[in-house]
Amino acid sequence: MKTVYFDHAATTPVDPRVLEAMLPYFSELYGNPSELHRLGREARAAVEAARAQIATVLGAGEKEIVFTAGGTESDNLALFGSLARYRPGHLIVSAIEHPAVMEAARALNRAGWAVDFIPVDGDGIVDVDAYEQAFRDDTRLASIMSANNVVGSVQPVAELARIAHEKGALFHTDAVQAVGSVPVDVAELGVDLLSLSGHKLYGPKGIGALYVKRGTRLQPILHGGGHERRLRSGTENVPGIVGLGVAMTAAAEARISSARSEPTSTMSLNACPSRKSPTRTLASFPHSMRAASLPRRRARWSISPPIRPSRVSPAPPARSTSNIIGTSR
Ligand SMILES: Cc1ncc(COP(=O)(O)O)c(C=O)c1O
DSSP states (O other): OOOOOOOOTTOOOOOOHHHHHHHGGGGTTTOTOOSSSSSHHHHHHHHHHHHHHHHHHHTTOOGGEEESSSSHHHHHHHHHHHHTTTTTEEEEEEOOHHHHHHHHHHHHHHHTTEEEOOOTTTSSSHHHHHHHHHOOTEEEEEOOEEEEEEEEEEBOHHHHHHHHHHHHOEEEETTTTTTTBBBBOOOHHHHSSSEEEEGGGGTTOEEEEEEOOOOOOOOOOOOSSSSSTTTTTTTOOHHHHHHHHHHHHHHOOOOOOOOOOOTTTOOOOOOGGBBBBBTTOOOOOOHHHHHHHOOOOOOOOOOOOOOOOHHSSSOOTOOOTTOEEEOOO
């Protein structure tokens, strides 16, 4: 039976070029990058080459890339690491963040931080007016995802980052669903912190990175041997890092951003095509068509069901400036 896979927002298969580059680092090139002998130096060289590849794709400096174990850890490092030096104040996130940000924000809320969850409109785009009005004197960080993992909506990150800076706050974006799908240049976006994950862009699972703009003060959330310029202790996942570097370069070369999915006559998209990632589509199918065309007992397909407003945002009508939801303390 041929499997047709529609769930690349969940994960992607490893690109054969990525796998090929990784394999030697499981076997003959197994050194620990912290060691000074030949094997260690070879592993260190591979790690630094991958860091350079990733920095090039993002338009970042090499010292601004911190390797992590994936998107979840990058998001947690961004939120907890950037807020650690402050007494509890105020944090802004969107209402449609991935749990990696949403649950971190809730944990910060339990620790005394006030959190505003900013609603989105019918296309899944953050209400910029509500966002701007949410800032307070003690807002330390705004974290808004670049591209949504369900509807694929792409946020106006550069504008949101600019507003955060005008208000004196740091700006983080979870770009796990954006990197590899849409052009991401950290200088153009003006972000302070940006998370990415290998397995969303034909790289391996269990590896990711956090872009940390030079000068951004961050405290580690893992304590140990002081790896990654003291920001992420733990022996480097050398094969994963090598794979991430190759995957990033391959994604940048693929220029996949020209591909854009359009609705057919029998489906409608849950986000406006011009405001969403070209590689992420959530489609609704008329009930009658679904019932007619899908075999009842084998309907284990991966396209998501029609989105209900509550899955995008529990917010009332779109574009209201007074619908900041879930303010909590
Ligand atoms: C937007 C977003 N952020 C974070 C994550 C978590 O990434 P990881 O699986 O690498 O921990 C995901 C994974 O689905 C995601 O889609």
